[in-house]
Structure formats: structure tokens, C-alpha cells
Amino acid sequence: MKSASQMKKYLSQITLHIKEHYILLAIIFFVFFSRLLLIYEGIIPFSFDHGKDSLAILHMAVTKTPSLIGPWTSIPGLFFGPGWYYLLLPFYLIGGSNPVVAVWAVIILLLVQVYLMYRYVSKWGALILATAPYWFTISTSAWNPFPMSLISLLLIIILKKLRQNSSNSVKLFFWLGFVVSLGFHFSSAFAFFYPFIILFILVVWKIKFWSIKLILVTILGFVLPFLPQIAFDFRHNLVQTDAVINYFLSPPETTTPASIAKLISVFTNTWGEVLLAFLPEIRGLPSVITAYVQLLLGGATAIFAIKSRVWRDEKVREALLILIGFVGIPLIGFQFLHFNIWYLVGMMPAVVYFVAEIIKQLPKWLRISWASLLIVGAISYVINFHAVDKFIHAQNRAFLPIKIEAINAIREAAEGKPFSSYHYVSDIYDFSYQYLYLTDAIKGKRLPVEFAYEPNVAPYITQKSDLLQMIIDQNPNVASDEEPELIFYIVEEPQNSEFLEQWWDKQRYSEIIDEIELSKSVRLFVALPE
Incomplete structure (x- = not known):
């Protein structure tokens, strides 16, 4: 009787947790099965970077030799950290070196982001991560910049926690330094801006960070993920240190100097990616109709946001500051440094967070419109893939x-x-x-x-x-x-x-x-x- 009573109590607790978190569970199941339907036939991109990374991971697996560095960067002689390789290695070992397993790793990263966004940032943000077209793109292929969205999301969560409760500041500052450093394993071009972003937000929020103890703890956290690269550098006559110094002393000719043309190019490319990160897109419809629907939805949202003065809400202001930091500062920096569209991945969680907070302030009918169009758009993505795209991709040289x-x-x-x-x-x-x-x-x-x-x-x-x-x-x-x-x-x-x-x-x-x-x-x- 006692064991039966305990089992009943246990099942009751499970049922209660499901009722409390059914929306999160529904979103997670949707992400998992929608991506499964897109990759189960192995129709994935597999070209330069994916092939190069797969060779490095295969070498680690076959020779049982650890790697101290990751893929090369756009700076000659400088490498990312090996985090990308170690992230993928277990999947390659389990999956028999099938290149598709790398995409499964990225899907799991997205599931983690959905959970973290839902749990610590915004439930609406979790829905956007699950359904917007940008997040389909970066969860159906494998490329080393893609984890940057998780890195930025973790930093946003840590910064929010620092603002809410400074009693754990020592531990949080350690993790702040650690996560920033991890960013250099995936995209040094964007991770370079993290210290400036964080400093800006800490100053505006008046969070104390200048004590010797906090500075030392942050440095310790920052140094730890760099240890493999430091070891590599000492073993190879500081080749990476020299590469960084040479880059800033003599920028390559491919680095376009700041100009009106570059300003327009950077902002145009960024704007296009930002829209994909949160706007619903219904595949299969003529592009004119999709643009019209997006314009109506975005226009109605802007009108109601201005009319109701959403900026008076504390959470909206918090999200706006995060947006300015994670988007504005890199955009300024990219006017003077090399720019590529894949450097933008780290911006997108801040974009999603801000849009999610705006949606929360809208009238119910408009919130329902957002949710409906996002879900319909995601379903149409899967349907259009099986009706049209997969036959094209299966014959495409990049797949x-x-x-x-x-x-x-x-x-x-x-x-x-x-x-x-x-x-x-x-x-x-x-x-x-x-x-x-x-x-x-x-x-x-x-x-x-x-x-x-x-x-x-x-x-x-x-x-x-x-x-x-x-x-x-x-x-x-x-x-x-x-x-x-x-x-x-x-x-x-x-x-x-x-x-x-x-x-x-x-x-x-x-x-x-x-x-x-x-x-x-x-x-x-x-x-x-x-």
C-alpha cells in the first residue's frame, strides 16, 4: 500500500509539473519534431567549413589526439578555440561520423536556448526562437558561429541576474568572464565586442564592478577557456599573439575603411537578418503577399506600441538597453573592422528579447495574431521543404x-x-x-x-x-x-x-x-x- 501511495504521489507531482510547464513542453516538442522532419533524410548543407571541421573531429576520434585550437579565423595565423570541435565530438562518436550528427548538435543547442529563454527571459521569446525563419536556418546546418546565439543569451541572463540580485555578484562575474571567453571559441569577430557591451550595460545599470575582487574573479573566468589556445601559442612561438598584433598594426586590404557605402551595406545586411529573426514568414505564398502580411503585422505592432507608450514599462526599457548594447555597439564597431553576415548571430537573442517584450504589451487580438502567424509560418516551412525544397537541395552541389x-x-x-x-x-x-x-x-x-x-x-x-x-x-x-x-x-x-x-x-x-x-x-x- 505504501509503495502504491508513493507511486500515486510521484505521478501526481509529474502531472502538476506538466500542467505548470505545458507551454514550454509544447514548444520544445515542436522544435524537436519540426527539425527532425527537415533533416531525417540527410538533406543538409555539407561543403567547405562543415567538411573541414568534420575532418578535424575525425582526426581527434581516430587518433585519440586532443586539439588545442579550433577552425582558423579570417585573420591569418589566428584560430578559434577548440570548443566547436569538442561540442561536436560526442555526436560524431555516437553517430558513426555521419555529417548529419553535427546538425543534431545545433538542434540541441537551440532546445537549450528555448528552455533558457522561456525560463529566465521571455516566454514569447521562446516561441519566436522555435518558429521564426532565422532559427530554422541556423538549426538545420552546422557552422561554428551558430553557438554564438547561446553565448549571447547566457550573457543576457547573467546580466539580468546581476541587476536583480547583487549578493551573488562574485559568482556571476566569474561566469560573465567565462562565457565571454567561450565566445572566442565560436566567433572572435563578435566576441571582441562583448567586453564593451557588458561595460556599457553595467555602467547604465549602475552595477558595481570595479572592486579588485570582482575584477580578479572575472579575469580568472575569462582565462580558463583560453588555456588550450595559450598552451598552443607557447608551443608555437606565440604565433597567434603575433597574428593579432599584425592585424591591428597592418589591417588587411579586405578590411573596408569606414565610409557611407560601408555604413549602408552593414545596416542593410543587418536589417535583413534581424527581420528574419522575429517576423513570421509563410512559405509557399507569393513573396508580395508575405511582405504585405509582415507589413501589416509590423505596422499594427508599431502603432499600438507607440500609442500605449510601451517604453514606460520597466521590462521593455531593460530589453531596449540590452538591444542597444548587443546590436548598436557591434554595428558601430563593424564600420571600422571586417564585416561578414555570419558575425550577426550573436545579436539575435537581444533582438528576440526586445520584440518579445513589445509583443507582451500588445492587445490580446494582436498577440494572438503574432502567435498564429509564427506557428503557421513554421509549419509552412516544413511543408514547403517536403513539397519543394528538399528535391532542389538533394541535387544542389552544396548539399x-x-x-x-x-x-x-x-x-x-x-x-x-x-x-x-x-x-x-x-x-x-x-x-x-x-x-x-x-x-x-x-x-x-x-x-x-x-x-x-x-x-x-x-x-x-x-x-x-x-x-x-x-x-x-x-x-x-x-x-x-x-x-x-x-x-x-x-x-x-x-x-x-x-x-x-x-x-x-x-x-x-x-x-x-x-x-x-x-x-x-x-x-x-x-x-x-x-
């Missing part, structure tokens, strides 16, 4: 399926004969094809005699020799020691026809005996060796 199809077609055409495989991609470096051949070899499939973007090219993948050695040692049957009897060329649709002509000039073959159109953007050529 995984056509690359797998190309390699399978090569193996079928080779009929067991030794072959070499060369690949033309617009990014030059064929990291994605390299990864697929190497993981095929781990599964026991035979390696090409040579596989690269051109014959006899100097090594351009630092991990490749180690991986080949380990794979062949474990299974010597995958090695190809003979001369190739066939040569295959995978040619992706060029962005510059001159580059493709130059690439063909470097290939070595006697004659092309077959040409196979795998899709409109990928062709396979079969040739005989010289």
Missing part, C-alpha cells in the same frame, strides 16, 4: 546527398578497378569529398589511389596523412597500391568559368571516355590515365 551519390557512382563505374578521384569545387579545397572517402575507408571501402582537388598537389589537409596511416593500419585491404586504371573527375557548377578552365589544365589524363550528369550542378567525368 550532402549529391556528394554521396557522386562517390557511389564512381565506385559503381570503377567495378573494383583501382582509380583516382579529383574534385572541382568553387572553394578549391574539397574537404567534403575528402571526408566522405576517409569515412568510407573506415567502413571497409577501398580508397582511391589518389583523391584531391588536383594531381600531385602539396598536402593541404594537415590531418590526412595521420588518418590514412591509422585507417590502413587497422585495415590494410582498403589501401590501393596499384596504378589507377580509371580517373574520375567530380565537377561542381563553377562560380567562375576561368577557374574551372585553369583546373582542367592541371589534370592529367589521356582521354575522357564518359560524362555523367548527376544533377544540374554536379557532373562526373570518367577518363583514362596517361
Whole structure:
């Protein structure tokens, strides 16, 4: 009887928690299943960065060698921290090195953000994260800047807690420094602004931060995530330190100086991304109708917000200050520094937070309109993907399926004969094809005699020799020691026809005996060796 009573009490508590948090559970289930429907067939982008990162993670897994650095940055000689690699590594180990598992990691990051937004910031913000088109885009592919939205959200939460309760300031300042430092593992271009953003907000909120104790604790938190990079730098003659110094002393020519044209370009690109981060978008409708719906919704929201003077609400003012810090300060900085659209990921939680607080102040009918359109837009995203987009993406050179199809077609055409495989991609470096051949070899499939973007090219993948050695040692049957009897060329649709002509000039073959159109953007050529 006692055990039955305890079970009944336990079930009652579970039921109570479900009733209290059913909205959160509904949002989380929606995020999970909507993304599952988008990626379960493996139709994901898989090109330069995803392939390069996958090779680094494969090297860590196969050789059991930890990495002290992550992907390279746009500054020559400077690397991100290895956080991105360690975030993905467990998923690759569990998922058998399937590139799709990297996207699952990003989806889980979004689920964490939905929970944190709902629990500590805004329930409306959680709904926007689950449904707005921007959040679909960054949760259906894998790229190292994407965790920056989680980093910024964590900083917003810590800052809010500091304002609400300064009694735990020592612990919170430690985490403030720690999370800021983590940002340099994913996007140093945006993380660079975090100290300025935080200082601005602390000053406006009159939060004391100048005691020696708080400063030392913050520095300690900041240094810890940098330890792998510091160790790497000392082992390699301070190469990263020199790279940063050289960058600021002699900015690269690609860094456009501040000008009216750059101001317009930065603001235009930012505005487009910001709208995607919170406005509903109904896929499948003509773009004019979608724009009209967005204009009506945004216009009605602006009118009611101004009419009701939403800025008098303390939470709206708090969100506005966060918005100014996380959006305004980087926008000013990008006028003088290098700018790319993917640097904006870290801004978006502040945008969502501000819009969510505005929506809370609106009349009920307008709040219902927001919720309805966001949900309908998200559902239309999934429906349109299965009705239209997936068939286009599956044949697109930037996506995984056509690359797998190309390699399978090569193996079928080779009929067991030794072959070499060369690949033309617009990014030059064929990291994605390299990864697929190497993981095929781990599964026991035979390696090409040579596989690269051109014959006899100097090594351009630092991990490749180690991986080949380990794979062949474990299974010597995958090695190809003979001369190739066939040569295959995978040619992706060029962005510059001159580059493709130059690439063909470097290939070595006697004659092309077959040409196979795998899709409109990928062709396979079969040739005989010289």
C-alpha cells in the first residue's frame, strides 16, 4: 500500500509539473519534431567549413589526439578555440561520423536556448526562437558561429541576474568572464565586442564592478577557456599573439575603411537578418503577399506600441538597453573592422528579447495574431521543404546527398578497378569529398589511389596523412597500391568559368571516355590515365 501511495504521489507531482510547464513542453516538442522532419533524410548543407571541421573531429576520434585550437579565423595565423570541435565530438562518436550528427548538435543547442529563454527571459521569446525563419536556418546546418546565439543569451541572463540580485555578484562575474571567453571559441569577430557591451550595460545599470575582487574573479573566468589556445601559442612561438598584433598594426586590404557605402551595406545586411529573426514568414505564398502580411503585422505592432507608450514599462526599457548594447555597439564597431553576415548571430537573442517584450504589451487580438502567424509560418516551412525544397537541395552541389551519390557512382563505374578521384569545387579545397572517402575507408571501402582537388598537389589537409596511416593500419585491404586504371573527375557548377578552365589544365589524363550528369550542378567525368 505504501509503495502504491508513493507511486500515486510521484505521478501526481509529474502531472502538476506538466500542467505548470505545458507551454514550454509544447514548444520544445515542436522544435524537436519540426527539425527532425527537415533533416531525417540527410538533406543538409555539407561543403567547405562543415567538411573541414568534420575532418578535424575525425582526426581527434581516430587518433585519440586532443586539439588545442579550433577552425582558423579570417585573420591569418589566428584560430578559434577548440570548443566547436569538442561540442561536436560526442555526436560524431555516437553517430558513426555521419555529417548529419553535427546538425543534431545545433538542434540541441537551440532546445537549450528555448528552455533558457522561456525560463529566465521571455516566454514569447521562446516561441519566436522555435518558429521564426532565422532559427530554422541556423538549426538545420552546422557552422561554428551558430553557438554564438547561446553565448549571447547566457550573457543576457547573467546580466539580468546581476541587476536583480547583487549578493551573488562574485559568482556571476566569474561566469560573465567565462562565457565571454567561450565566445572566442565560436566567433572572435563578435566576441571582441562583448567586453564593451557588458561595460556599457553595467555602467547604465549602475552595477558595481570595479572592486579588485570582482575584477580578479572575472579575469580568472575569462582565462580558463583560453588555456588550450595559450598552451598552443607557447608551443608555437606565440604565433597567434603575433597574428593579432599584425592585424591591428597592418589591417588587411579586405578590411573596408569606414565610409557611407560601408555604413549602408552593414545596416542593410543587418536589417535583413534581424527581420528574419522575429517576423513570421509563410512559405509557399507569393513573396508580395508575405511582405504585405509582415507589413501589416509590423505596422499594427508599431502603432499600438507607440500609442500605449510601451517604453514606460520597466521590462521593455531593460530589453531596449540590452538591444542597444548587443546590436548598436557591434554595428558601430563593424564600420571600422571586417564585416561578414555570419558575425550577426550573436545579436539575435537581444533582438528576440526586445520584440518579445513589445509583443507582451500588445492587445490580446494582436498577440494572438503574432502567435498564429509564427506557428503557421513554421509549419509552412516544413511543408514547403517536403513539397519543394528538399528535391532542389538533394541535387544542389552544396548539399550532402549529391556528394554521396557522386562517390557511389564512381565506385559503381570503377567495378573494383583501382582509380583516382579529383574534385572541382568553387572553394578549391574539397574537404567534403575528402571526408566522405576517409569515412568510407573506415567502413571497409577501398580508397582511391589518389583523391584531391588536383594531381600531385602539396598536402593541404594537415590531418590526412595521420588518418590514412591509422585507417590502413587497422585495415590494410582498403589501401590501393596499384596504378589507377580509371580517373574520375567530380565537377561542381563553377562560380567562375576561368577557374574551372585553369583546373582542367592541371589534370592529367589521356582521354575522357564518359560524362555523367548527376544533377544540374554536379557532373562526373570518367577518363583514362596517361
